[in-house]
Amino acid sequence: MSLTKRLVASSRERIFAAAAGEFAARGFAGASVDRIARAAHVNKAMIYYHFRSKAALYQEILRDMFAAVAARVADVDASADAPADKIRAFVDAIANAAEARPHFPPIWVREIAEGGAHLDPGTLSHVTAVVKTLGRIVREGQSKGGFARINPMLIHAGIIGPVLMYFASAALRQRLARAGVPGVAQLSRETVVAHVQRVAVMTLEGEGV
Amino acid sequence: MSLTKRLVASSRERIFAAAAGEFAARGFAGASVDRIARAAHVNKAMIYYHFRSKAALYQEILRDMFAAVAARVADVDASADAPADKIRAFVDAIANAAEARPHFPPIWVREIAEGGAHLDPGTLSHVTAVVKTLGRIVREGQSKGGFARINPMLIHAGIIGPVLMYFASAALRQRLARAGVPGVAQLSRETVVAHVQRVAVMTLEGEGV
DNA sequence: GTCTATAAATAGATAGAC
DNA sequence: GTCTATCTATTTATAGAC
Numbered sequence: 001m002s003l004t005k006r007l008v009a010s011s012r013e014r015i016f017a018a019a020a021g022e023f024a025a026r027g028f029a030g031a032s033v034d035r036i037a038r039a040a041h042v043n044k045a046m047i048y049y050h051f052r053s054k055a056a057l058y059q060e061i062l063r064d065m066f067a068a069v070a071a072r073v074a075d076v077d078a079s080a081d082a083p084a085d086k087i088r089a090f091v092d093a094i095a096n097a098a099e100a101r102p103h104f105p106p107i108w109v110r111e112i113a114e115g116g117a118h119l120d121p122g123t124l125s126h127v128t129a130v131v132k133t134l135g136r137i138v139r140e141g142q143s144k145g146g147f148a149r150i151n152p153m154l155i156h157a158g159i160i161g162p163v164l165m166y167f168a169s170a171a172l173r174q175r176l177a178r179a180g181v182p183g184v185a186q187l188s189r190e191t192v193v194a195h196v197q198r199v200a201v202m203t204l205e206g207e208g209v
Numbered sequence: 210m211s212l213t214k215r216l217v218a219s220s221r222e223r224i225f226a227a228a229a230g231e232f233a234a235r236g237f238a239g240a241s242v243d244r245i246a247r248a249a250h251v252n253k254a255m256i257y258y259h260f261r262s263k264a265a266l267y268q269e270i271l272r273d274m275f276a277a278v279a280a281r282v283a284d285v286d287a288s289a290d291a292p293a294d295k296i297r298a299f300v301d302a303i304a305n306a307a308e309a310r311p312h313f314p315p316i317w318v319r320e321i322a323e324g325g326a327h328l329d330p331g332t333l334s335h336v337t338a339v340v341k342t343l344g345r346i347v348r349e350g351q352s353k354g355g356f357a358r359i360n361p362m363l364i365h366a367g368i369i370g371p372v373l374m375y376f377a378s379a380a381l382r383q384r385l386a387r388a389g390v391p392g393v394a395q396l397s398r399e400t401v402v403a404h405v406q407r408v409a410v411m412t413l414e415g416e417g418v
Numbered sequence: 419g420t421c422t423a424t425a426a427a428t429a430g431a432t433a434g435a436c
Numbered sequence: 437g438t439c440t441a442t443c444t445a446t447t448t449a450t451a452g453a454c
Contacts, residue, residue, distance in 0.1 A: 029239020
């Protein structure tokens with residue numbers, strides 16, 4: 001591989017990107033290898049040249065995506081910031097990871113609905129690392145930062161739930177906006193992230209409890 | 210149809226229930242009419258006797274589910290409670306609707322990921338009714354209850370996101386608990402609902418803002 | 419209402435030429 | 437690395453007997 005970015009993506013990269021789109025749009029079982037091949041402008045046999053099977057291709061996409069979130073979250077964990085700032089940075093990390101790979105949120109949401117059936121052990125460990133890290137940050141704030149004694153998983157739900165739903169629901173929100181629901185069109189990425197950050201920190205710092 | 214509940218469900222009811230499970234587990238495109246027939250203990254031809262197509266069957270399930278949420282939310286809207294109590298009741302309504310039909314949360318979450326592609330106009334109007342109702346409750350509280358001036362859609366995201374993810378993630382949470390993530394096993398329905406209620410009301414009543 | 423049988427299209431996957 | 441051609445299983449859906 002050359003050090004400069006090639007002008008034309010390799011067939012493997014094209015397959016990878018096309019597959020992410022297909023899995024995002026139709027789910028694992030609904031995705032078709034034929035359609036992925038067409039979208040990637042390769043022959044179907046090329047997919048089996050680069051990947052063992054449809055399931056292996058899907059698992060590789062999952063691994064790539066969750067490894068990226070886990071890496072961002074690990075950076076947050078390693079910083080010297082105060083717990084409240086780490087919470088804010090955690091929210092940012094999730095939002096940035098979701099934004100960097102447009103097909104990630106729908107795939108993530110679908111995988112949750114399937115009970116993580118396609119997560120291989122390595123990918124599952126990335127997921128647990130993310131969840132455990134937030135737990136550690138919350139407990140750190142509880143022991144020496146005055147955080148309220150709340151189950152860290154509630155904070156997790158309050159962050160992942162809204163952020164993931166926001167990014168996964170772009171198309172539906174557009175339909176709701178056209179149907180005349182007020183406020184949907186004004187829901188920007190920044191607004192949502194800032195709100196989730198504020199609510200998480202506010203809940204933990206105990207004002208109004 | 211008799212007035213008392215029959216001991217054995219009709220073939221139509223069995224198909225309906227089996228289809229909900231199949232769509233929840235595999236998504237619309239991944240669901241198989243053959244598998245639905247086997248699970249419902251009917252012949253595949255029976256499905257086409259009762260329903261026009263796989264898509265029509267799916268849309269009928271969606272309509273039934275969203276009509277149920279819309280009905281519960283309409284009751285909340287019609288009550289004479291104070292805005293803050295209506296917010297709490299709205300959270301309860303969503304949670305109860307999700308709980309009453311175990312396959313609803315995964316189907317809902319998947320439909321969001323698909324941009325609501327399978328929502329017919331009638332069902333879409335149920336969805337917009339739910340979202341609009343929460344908006345009305347928030348604005349009511351803003352004009353005469355001292356609620357903070359926040360985009361109601363942020364409150365909506367803060368409710369639907371965590372509640373829906375909680376109910377849709379039961380299987381994955383079990384895996385995370387087994388993988389040693391602390392706190393996941395203790396995350397009960399009551400804890401989550403109470404937390405989401407408290408956070409929504411706290412955000413709106415402006416403490417710590 | 420319920421069944422068997424089957425059509426017609428598409429699925430995932432592979433063999434083998436170049 | 438890339439292609440054509442093909443195998444086999446499964447897909448949605450229907451025709452028609454009972």
